[in-house]
Amino acid sequence: MRIRIALSAAVTALGLLFLLPSVAHAHGDTLKVVVTGQRAGHVTTEITWENDGDAVDEAVSATVNAVSVDGTRTLGPWVLVRDPAAAPAGWTTAEVLPPGSWKVSVDVGFPALGHGELEVGVPVVDPAPGTAGGTGTTGAPTPVASAPAPAPTTASGAQSASAQSAVPPPSPAPAPTASSAAEGDAVWWTTAGVAVTALAGAGVGLLLRRRRLRRRLG
Structure with missing residues (x-):
C-alpha cells in the first residue's frame, strides 16, 4: 500500500515537471x-x-x-x-x-x-496647509475677552478704611513758647524806650530854647 502511494506521488511530480515547460x-x-x-x-x-x-x-x-x-x-x-x-x-x-x-x-x-x-x-510632498508637525489644523488664536476687575469686597473695604484710619492726622501749629513771647516783649519795650527817649530829648530841647530866649530878653 505504501509502495503504491509513493509511486503515485512520484508520477504526479514527474507530470508537473513535464507540465510546467x-x-x-x-x-x-x-x-x-x-x-x-x-x-x-x-x-x-x-x-x-x-x-x-x-x-x-x-x-x-x-x-x-x-x-x-x-x-x-x-x-x-x-x-x-x-x-x-x-x-x-x-x-x-x-x-x-x-x-x-x-x-x-x-x-x-x-x-x-x-x-x-x-x-x-x-517629488517632495509638502505638508497639508494648516498642519504643523503632524498636529491638527491651527487657525488664528481666538481673542479672549479680559475679565472685568472685581469690585472691592467688604473685607477689602474694611482694610482700606483701616489703612486710612492708620494714617496720623496733620499736627496743629505749635503754640508760641515762652522764649518767643519774651522776645516779643523785649521788642515792645525797646520800641517804647526809643519813643520815650525821643520825647525826652524833644522836651529838653524846648527848655533850652526857652532859657536862651529869656536870657536874650532879660
Whole structure:
C-alpha cells in the first residue's frame, strides 16, 4: 500500500515537471517588464508574458535597484510584491524611494527572464496647509475677552478704611513758647524806650530854647 502511494506521488511530480515547460512554452520564454513610475515613492511595474501579453499568475522573483541621477546614492536590491491597485499585472515595492530623480532597473529571474528600466522622479510632498508637525489644523488664536476687575469686597473695604484710619492726622501749629513771647516783649519795650527817649530829648530841647530866649530878653 505504501509502495503504491509513493509511486503515485512520484508520477504526479514527474507530470508537473513535464507540465510546467509546456505552460511556459504556451506563454513564451520571456517576460515583458515595464516600469510605469512610482506611487507615493513605491516603484510600480507591469509584468506580462511577452508572446501573448497575459499577466503572470505565479509568483515572480525579481530585484529592483535604484541609482540617483548624479550617481551618488544607490538603493536596493528590493523585491516585487503584488500591487492590489493595478491587478492583475501590477507589481510594486514595499520600500519607498526618497524625493529626487532615480534610474530604476527591474530584473526578473522567475518564472522567466525579463528586464525593464526607467528614470523616475519622486517629488517632495509638502505638508497639508494648516498642519504643523503632524498636529491638527491651527487657525488664528481666538481673542479672549479680559475679565472685568472685581469690585472691592467688604473685607477689602474694611482694610482700606483701616489703612486710612492708620494714617496720623496733620499736627496743629505749635503754640508760641515762652522764649518767643519774651522776645516779643523785649521788642515792645525797646520800641517804647526809643519813643520815650525821643520825647525826652524833644522836651529838653524846648527848655533850652526857652532859657536862651529869656536870657536874650532879660
